[in-house]
Amino acid sequence: MDRLARTDTRYLKLFTEEHSLLQQESKLVDEYKLKESKERDLFFFLSTALRDAQEKERIRVERTKYLQLGLSILCTSLGILSAWLLSYLRNANIREILNYDKVEFENMKKILAYMEQDQANVRQNLNSGIDSLENKLQNQKELITQLVLAQSKDIKENNILMSENILYPTLAFGVIILGSILFNK
Secondary structure: OOOOOOOOHHHHHHHHHHHHHHHHHHHHHHHHHHHHHHHHHHHHHHHHHHHHHHHHHHHHHHHHHHHHHHHHHHHHHHHHHHHHHHHHHHHHHHHHHHHHHHHHHHHHHHHHHHHHHHHHHHHHHHHHHHHHHHHHHHHHHHHHHHHHHHOOHHHHHHHHHHHHHHHHHHHHHHHHHHHHHHHHO
């Protein structure tokens, strides 16, 4: 434009174009500044929102950390408490069983003592029965011997036969009783 004369027809056209280009440039610069200002504002809002989000995340992590710590302490306490309670209940069952066994043992001791006493009484009765039976056998022997001596030979033979009939069943009965007593001891 500086090289053209002002009288040239192209001068006006170029000047108008330059003027419109300068206006467009001014608009574009204003628009650029406006958009740059908006970008700065938006970037400021973005950085503020990002900082807020990071702060919220940090608070959430902090809260979650304390919540996890509290819950783990609570769960551990519940586990320990439940283990103690379960152990206490098991031990209570064992104590109950042991007490029941103790009572049963005492009852068994009483029953055994009673049985021993009964067995001692039975032995004593059997021994006295055996002694009386032996005495009766001895008396019968003596009676038979006296009868044998007193009577004659014929009568003696009849008496011997009779005494054998009495003696053998009595002796057999005595031997059976003695055998049962000896085997039961």
